[in-house]
Amino acid sequence: MKKLFFILFIILNWVNFLFCEREIPSYIQNKVLEVSKKVKPAVVKIYAIIPDFYQGRVVKEEVSGSGTIIHKEGYVITNYHVAGKAKYVRCTLSNGEKIDAFYYAGDPLTDIAIVKIINENHRSFPVAHFGDSSKLKVGEWVIAAGSPFALSQSITLGIISNLSLVIPDFFWPFNKLKLDGENVGSMVKWIGHDAPIYPGNSGGPLLNLDGKIVGVNEISLGLSGAIPGNLARKVASILIQNKGIVRSWIGIEIQPLLETLEVKNGVLIADVIKNSPAEKSGIKEGDIILEINNKKVSVKNIEDIPDFNQMIADLPRNKKIKVVLIRNGKKLTKFVEPVKREKFYLDEKEIKKFGVTARNISSFEAIELGKENTDGVVITSVSPGGPAGEAKPSLRKKDVITEINGEKIKNLSDIFKLTDKISGETSLLISFERKKEKLLTVINIKENIENEIIPQAKKSWLPISIEVLSEKVRKKLGIHKKGVIITSVFTEKNRDFPLRRGDIITEIDGEEIPVNYPEDKDVFFETISEYPVGSEVELTVLRNKEIEKFKVKLKKEPEGPDEAKKYSQVLLEMKVRNLCFDDIKKLRAKKEGVIVEEVKEGGWASVVKIAVGDLIVSVNGEKIKNVNDFKEKVEKLIKDNKNIVFSIERDIHHLFVEIKPFWEEKK
Amino acid sequence: MKKVILFLTSMFLAVNLSGEVEKGTIKNMIKKYKDAVLTVRILQKQWTVMEGKEFTKRETKNEITGTVINENGIIVVSGFATEPSKFFNKLRGDSSFKFEVKNQISGIKIILPDRKEIDGKILLKDEKLDIYFIKALPEKEMKFKYINLGNYTDAGIMDEVISFDRLGEIGKREIFVSTARVGAIMEKPRKYYILTEQMVSPGSPVFSISGKIIGINLIKSRKTSSSISGFSILPTFSSLGFLPVVVTAKDILKVYGQIKIEKSAK
Numbered sequence: 001m002k003k004l005f006f007i008l009f010i011i012l013n014w015v016n017f018l019f020c021e022r023e024i025p026s027y028i029q030n031k032v033l034e035v036s037k038k039v040k041p042a043v044v045k046i047y048a049i050i051p052d053f054y055q056g057r058v059v060k061e062e063v064s065g066s067g068t069i070i071h072k073e074g075y076v077i078t079n080y081h082v083a084g085k086a087k088y089v090r091c092t093l094s095n096g097e098k099i100d101a102f103y104y105a106g107d108p109l110t111d112i113a114i115v116k117i118i119n120e121n122h123r124s125f126p127v128a129h130f131g132d133s134s135k136l137k138v139g140e141w142v143i144a145a146g147s148p149f150a151l152s153q154s155i156t157l158g159i160i161s162n163l164s165l166v167i168p169d170f171f172w173p174f175n176k177l178k179l180d181g182e183n184v185g186s187m188v189k190w191i192g193h194d195a196p197i198y199p200g201n202s203g204g205p206l207l208n209l210d211g212k213i214v215g216v217n218e219i220s221l222g223l224s225g226a227i228p229g230n231l232a233r234k235v236a237s238i239l240i241q242n243k244g245i246v247r248s249w250i251g252i253e254i255q256p257l258l259e260t261l262e263v264k265n266g267v268l269i270a271d272v273i274k275n276s277p278a279e280k281s282g283i284k285e286g287d288i289i290l291e292i293n294n295k296k297v298s299v300k301n302i303e304d305i306p307d308f309n310q311m312i313a314d315l316p317r318n319k320k321i322k323v324v325l326i327r328n329g330k331k332l333t334k335f336v337e338p339v340k341r342e343k344f345y346l347d348e349k350e351i352k353k354f355g356v357t358a359r360n361i362s363s364f365e366a367i368e369l370g371k372e373n374t375d376g377v378v379i380t381s382v383s384p385g386g387p388a389g390e391a392k393p394s395l396r397k398k399d400v401i402t403e404i405n406g407e408k409i410k411n412l413s414d415i416f417k418l419t420d421k422i423s424g425e426t427s428l429l430i431s432f433e434r435k436k437e438k439l440l441t442v443i444n445i446k447e448n449i450e451n452e453i454i455p456q457a458k459k460s461w462l463p464i465s466i467e468v469l470s471e472k473v474r475k476k477l478g479i480h481k482k483g484v485i486i487t488s489v490f491t492e493k494n495r496d497f498p499l500r501r502g503d504i505i506t507e508i509d510g511e512e513i514p515v516n517y518p519e520d521k522d523v524f525f526e527t528i529s530e531y532p533v534g535s536e537v538e539l540t541v542l543r544n545k546e547i548e549k550f551k552v553k554l555k556k557e558p559e560g561p562d563e564a565k566k567y568s569q570v571l572l573e574m575k576v577r578n579l580c581f582d583d584i585k586k587l588r589a590k591k592e593g594v595i596v597e598e599v600k601e602g603g604w605a606s607v608v609k610i611a612v613g614d615l616i617v618s619v620n621g622e623k624i625k626n627v628n629d630f631k632e633k634v635e636k637l638i639k640d641n642k643n644i645v646f647s648i649e650r651d652i653h654h655l656f657v658e659i660k661p662f663w664e665e666k667k
Numbered sequence: 668m669k670k671v672i673l674f675l676t677s678m679f680l681a682v683n684l685s686g687e688v689e690k691g692t693i694k695n696m697i698k699k700y701k702d703a704v705l706t707v708r709i710l711q712k713q714w715t716v717m718e719g720k721e722f723t724k725r726e727t728k729n730e731i732t733g734t735v736i737n738e739n740g741i742i743v744v745s746g747f748a749t750e751p752s753k754f755f756n757k758l759r760g761d762s763s764f765k766f767e768v769k770n771q772i773s774g775i776k777i778i779l780p781d782r783k784e785i786d787g788k789i790l791l792k793d794e795k796l797d798i799y800f801i802k803a804l805p806e807k808e809m810k811f812k813y814i815n816l817g818n819y820t821d822a823g824i825m826d827e828v829i830s831f832d833r834l835g836e837i838g839k840r841e842i843f844v845s846t847a848r849v850g851a852i853m854e855k856p857r858k859y860y861i862l863t864e865q866m867v868s869p870g871s872p873v874f875s876i877s878g879k880i881i882g883i884n885l886i887k888s889r890k891t892s893s894s895i896s897g898f899s900i901l902p903t904f905s906s907l908g909f910l911p912v913v914v915t916a917k918d919i920l921k922v923y924g925q926i927k928i929e930k931s932a933k
Contacts, residue, residue, distance in 0.1 A: 055724070385710050385726035385773045457793035457922045514855075522889050527856040529795065562792075598769075599721050601714075611719025613765075650719070 035211040040094045041126035042069045045147035048086035053357040056383025058350040059602020066146030066204030072124045074117030077236045078203030080106040083113045105239040108179035109187045112235045131212025133229035144195035146204025158195030164303040165192035181344030189306040190225035191215045197224040247313035249341035251276020265298040266290045281336040291324040353419045355386015360411045375410050376400040391441040403431035459529035461557035463490040468515040481506040498550045507540035567627045573603020592625045593617040608657045618647040701842040702780050702812035703735040704831045710774035716767045732870040735813040740803030745869030747886035777803045793922045797885040819916035820879035822849045829874045832867035860913035873913045882913040
């Protein structure tokens with residue numbers, strides 16, 4: 001979803017950029033300066049780490065957005081797609097101060113979230129206030145503030161272009177912005193404006209020239225789109241007060257009136273959800289609602305849909321409401337009792353032992369899956385090489401696990417109870433539903449073999465690096481024989497190894513080396529590797545224009561990276577290995593430590609930008625020599641819930657990285 | 668990466684069953700050796716690393732051909748076919764831009780002629796010669812049909828040879844037999860045969876028409892400065908940095924000796 005937001009921003013904003021040149025009157029400029037000065041301290045840049053679920057695992061996704069402090073205790077309003085379900089949040093104030101915060105509450109249906117700044121010292125934060133977005137007029141000047149592309153605070157200027165921005169059907173099938181399965185456009189009618197906004201502006205304020213919040217920037221469809229301030233204020237206030245939002249639901253889907261209908265006012269029922277309050281009351285698809293609780297309603301255009309849905313969401317629950325409708329030209333009255341609206345999708349979890357992510361089934365999802373009830377666990381992603389991905393048939397996204405080893409599975413806790421008992425290798429009989437089919441498979445749970453060392457066949461080797469002497473170089477040097485020049489010698493100077501840097505090897509055991517081009521250097525090493533380890537070869541060498549012959553005892557080639565000892569750190573999602581000869585020859589000075597071999601995308605090591613190939617030389621200030629040292633030190637820090645600081649060498653640079661893991665992930 | 672393998676495989680897969688070989692001899696050879704040529708399924712994670720940053724891992728399965736060389740289920744497969752990413756990096760050569768394709772083998776399955784699947788693990792690899800030795804790990808002890816590499820023979824230029832391969836899943840993994848001639852013999856620094864028609868997958872055995880093993884089809888590769896601008900015939904592969912070759916049974920046995928040495932050392 002976030003990617004869709006991003007793509008929409010990028011594709012459509014250039015149009016905005018190209019055509020938004022206009023002259024700005026000086027009094028407007030003065031106002032902008034005034035507003036900027038006034039509101040800037042309340043606008044924050046938000047950095048968040050949010051969980052994402054794909055390929056059978058939970059990954060950490062870094063998100064950057066904007067927000068506005070709306071309460072002096074440090075409540076920040078932003079978008080749900082910026083901070084929703086974030087596991088870590090950091091706010092950067094306009095003066096550059098970084099303060100940790102946490103995800104407080106959110107509402108995917110309106111894409112509003114509240115982040116709370118951790119305020120242990122009971123500071124009073126500067127705030128921005130809401131204006132009345134219902135009083136906005138097309139053509140009115142507005143200012144968008146925030147941190148586009150995670151830059152420091154920026155503002156852009158524009159005018160209100162449209163007060164009823166919706167994503168038109170023209171964009172079908174991409175005309176829905178969904179968050180956690182919720183269609184944001186079903187509840188929100190955006191304020192369209194032409195103050196340019198970019199990825200990173202999300203959640204930032206749209207301000208009028210009085211410096212009041214009249215919108216929360218969210219999307220860009222060529223025009224920028226902001227959630228109306230009044231809706232945002234209402235949702236934010238409920239979220240701050242109740243840590244959540246409860247809406248009413250009657251179970252209908254609507255669409256604008258058809259042009260061919262005789263009725264020119266009303267709301268056309270497109271669908272009635274099975275077992276919903278609407279169905280129970282006798283409402284049917286094709287009915288046209290005229291009144292709800294004696295209030296006339298009408299949806300003639302898609303722009304009218306969000307207002308109607310908001311009205312339904314605000315209906316009192318557990319109390320019959322009167323619905324007047326027309327069916328086949330006859331007026332009917334029905335009484336519907338709204339109920340609490342459920343979340344569309346429930347929260348996902350990772351089932352590590354199966355290599356899948358999954359969630360419990362909400363009533364909405366049960367309908368989507370064509371299920372009669374919410375029993376079972378629905379798979380949301382599968383690791384193709386994991387136990388569930390390797391099963392035959394393999395589990396797939398949208399499969400519903402209903403039984404394991406003959407025991408009924410009603411929800412995720414049933415699965416976790418079962419998998420917690422598993423240790424070592426085992427196999428489980430899984431009963432699952434795929435659309436209308438009921439299928440069986442077996443999941444084999446096995447030990448991970450990923451750190452297994454695979455030995456390399458050992459060949460004879462010389463501790464040197466070489467380059468081929470090309471014909472042109474040979475001519476310039478006045479050398480008539482083909483050969484290779486030694487560019488480095490990787491051993492201490494001693495009598496046992498007589499070769500020196502700059503020596504030109506022209507023969508091996510009296511035979512010419514058939515090399516002409518740089519890529520031929522393998523020929524030299526291949527020839528050497530033909531000899532048994534420990535045997536002696538006679539090398540003809542040109543040194544200072546003199547021909548010399550040296551007998552050299554061939555060594556066994558050293559261990560390569562594949563054979564070096566490895567360690568995978570599960571919590572940090574990285575793998576390190578001991579230094580091997582290939583690394584040592586690249587280093588400028590003698591070093592000790594471990595080489596980073598793998599950094600899983602979306603893991604902690606990835607979040608703090610540890611790179612493959614980095615050399616970790618110390619952990620929390622203590623030098624490390626090898627994988628054993630690294631493992632011992634890191635595991636102790638994790639056991640003690642202590643933050644981890646690595647000292648890293650990367651090419652010619654040195655840097656420190658700090659990791660503050662979520663300790664609950666240790667479980 | 669997949670395209671390279673697919674392309675190679677398609678070049679290998681061209682049926683030619685004519686010439687000097689007697690059909691009766693072939694039938695006997697099929698009877699004798701077909702169960703020693705197996706399909707091996709490699710499951711691995713593959714990902715790219717650009718300037719030290721990893722990008723999304725994909726888990727892939729590929730099926731390759733292997734030749735069983737002893738009764739305990741030691742199978743020779745091609746490293747190029749097993750871990751194409753390693754060879755991609757090799758072929759790519761040096762560049763100032765740090766880009767690498769990485770892989771991690773996460774499982775190996777040996778598919779027996781009766782379609783039963785058993786686990787396998789890599790015992791030893793020789794990336795230079797493209798030889799990987801896989802050990803089958805049956806749950807119960809079993810004896811494998813095998814091709815005795817010790818009973819090898821040499822081949823001369825334009826000699827006719829026979830290869831055995833296994834068709835993929837769509838071909839129900841049937842045994843696939845084809846013939847070719849020795850088009851070239853490289854003598855130094857080691858002996859390789861290059862066949863006129865590359866009909867089969869890397870990892871498949873090559874026999875003389877008298878039924879003696881010559882070697883195994885594998886890939887010789889090297890860093891190259893040539894750019895990939897087109898393809899058509901065998902020499903083009905060579906200029907791209909890889910060449911289908913037959914590695915002699917003698918050379919394979921030499922490397923296999925290291926497994927024995929390591930075992931006895933333990």
